[in-house]
Amino acid sequence: MAEKKILMIVGDFAEDYEVMVPFQFLCGIGHKVDVVCPGRTKGQKIITAIHDFEAEQTYSEKRGHYFVLNADFEKVVPQEYDGLVLPGGRAPEYLRLYPKVIEIIRHFFEQKKPVAAICHGIQLLTASKVLSGYRLTAYPAVGPEVNLSGAEYVSVDFEDAVIDQNLVTAPGWPAHPRWMSLFLSLLRTKVYL
Incomplete structure (x- = not known):
């Protein structure tokens, strides 16, 4: 299997499982995953949030873990990457305010490169205005934004999870097995046991 280079964009209070699990999974099968955050450099940390589905009408939120970034956001050259992962949590609501984040996302869609977005990570796609004509899923509260985006x-x-063209989406971390499996199919990654 040829190593693929994957970019993951995160920020403070990204959903813990949606950062940790895809990162470990993709690295574990031999891909290189660069995890970046605007305003931070390699070796600095973000703090994650743990969202859980308990008895309330929406998810609960608890403080998560520290995650050490392994690449510099300002040095990202989108052309060097084969795929993009966009975790959810609260981070996407402010990450979409960074013009370079939007530029990076648009590159992946213009080049039809594989993109995996989950939960509130889809907010980065709606803000990037790249979804017209796509069918996708998201955390249900993001559904109205998806429809307003022309998707x-x-x-x-x-x-x-839902796959359409170069995009695979899921409503939340319980979908990791299906979401990551479909992302691997977009990357044309074959795993041999």
């Missing part, structure tokens, strides 16, 4: 929001079980 079609698809409601699926929390363990499921």
Whole structure:
């Protein structure tokens, strides 16, 4: 299997599992994953948030773990990457205010490179104005934004994911097995046991 180079954009209070699990999974099968955050450099940390589905009408939020960034945001050259991962949590609501984040995302869509977005990570896509004509899912509260972006929001079980063209989306971390499996298919990664 040829190593692929993957970019992951994160920020403070990104969802813990949606950062940690894809990072470890993709590295574990031999891909190189650069995790970056605007305003931070390699070796600096973000703090994650743990979102859980308990008895309330929406998810609960708890302080998560520190995650050490392994690349510099300002040095990112999108042309050097084969795929993009956009975790959810609260980070996307402010990451979409960074023009370079939007430019990076647009590059991946213009070049039809594989993109995996989950939960509130889809807010980065709606802000980038790249979704017109796509079918995708997201955390249900982001569904109206998806429809307003010219895309079609698809409601699926929390363990499921939706693939359309170069994009795979999921509503939240319970979908990791399906979401990552579909992302690997977009990357044309074959795993041999």
